[in-house]
Amino acid sequence: xxxxxxxxxxxxxxxxxxxxxxxxxECPACHGRHLEQLLSTFAPRASGAAPSGAPSPCxxxxxxxxxxAGMGGMMD
Numbered sequence: 001x002x003x004x005x006x007x008x009x010x011x012x013x014x015x016x017x018x019x020x021x022x023x024x025x026e027c028p029a030c031h032g033r034h035l036e037q038l039l040s041t042f043a044p045r046a047s048g049a050a051p052s053g054a055p056s057p058c059x060x061x062x063x064x065x066x067x068x069a070g071m072g073g074m075m076d
Contacts, residue, residue: 009034 006025009013010032017025026033 005033005038007038008065014038019057 003016003018004025005014005016008030011027011030013027013029015028019025024033025035027035035042058075
């Protein structure tokens, strides 16, 4: 059950909705259904790597359960 972000075209409120099956979400503020689905700014990366210049999610070092273990916090 994915969570999507929407903006209501009736009242301009931005909100997230858990979409189950093919149900049409509605605005929690005005109950409008004239919605636009927004593009998520979060997207997992296939390799798990941070983009160039971004801070490493490993911080100072990697933990044993991390797929980047043994990389010493250095990710490409």
